[in-house]
């Protein structure tokens with residue numbers, strides 16, 4: 001079942017660099033975007049700049065997520081969910097990381113993604129089915145970097161949740177896919193590793209196409225999968241060929 005145009009697209013983590021880029025791409029395609037984020041001030045200001053609807057929301061709060069979908073039921077509900085919210089900041093070697101730190105990243109990246117997926121699926125099934133989910137994963141889920149295993153295993157789980165929900169929700173006409181970026185030049189990352197810096201060179205040298213992804217390399221892949229009527233259960237790497245190495 002294809003989604004109506006213009007669609008209503010809910011993007012979690014919408015105040016962040018990639019979330020805003022994805023929002024821009026859907027708005028350019030003529031869709032209406034609801035931008036959700038746990039940072040209420042940042043999401044309100046990003047939404048007003050982009051021409052989107054702001055929704056302060058913590059994806060780990062199941063009651064708040066369910067109530068957000070009931071408030072979005074009228075007039076026409078949400079057609080597309082982009083599970084983009086995630087935390088990238090938990091690092092540590094397998095010999096060092098605390099279980100508490102590991103749980104904190106799994107709680108947002110895995111359980112949070114599951115929580116919003118479940119609420120969206122119930123919302124779509126109640127509306128008669130159809131719709132699409134695009135999860136933002138990472139190629140780290142398939143290729144390890146020392147010190148980043150907590151984040152990377154959370155993204156391997158996101159790929160698995162993608163396949164799990166895709167196989168179950170296909171019967172309702174709901175497609176579920178993922179985009180798995182390699183490192184992306186968000187404003188924050190660009191500040192931390194400017195062009196020419198050793199850190200930037202170290203990452204670039206792993207990428208056959210020569211540099212990190214721009215946000216504008218990621219967003220079109222998300223819009224494509226949201227509308228790709230016969231694709232479900234895939235995790236599409238957008239990584240400049242890094243997985244080939």
Ligand SMILES: NC(=O)c1ccc[n+]([C@@H]2O[C@H](COP(=O)([O-])OP(=O)(O)OC[C@H]3O[C@@H](n4cnc5c(N)ncnc54)[C@H](O)[C@@H]3O)[C@@H](O)[C@H]2O)c1
Nearest residue numbers: 013015016017018037038058059084085086138181183184
């Ligand atoms: N930046 C990269 O290099 C890169 C690479 C691969 C994948 N990704 C993924 O892309 C997504 C976006 O990353 P980004 O670089 O834009 O990060 P970012 O930190 O700029 O944005 C993430 C946003 O998610 C929000 N968020 C965090 N926890 C939340 C919660 N519990 N509920 C609601 N919102 C919450 C934050 O407030 C923030 O606005 C993440 O899932 C990340 O793992 C990023």
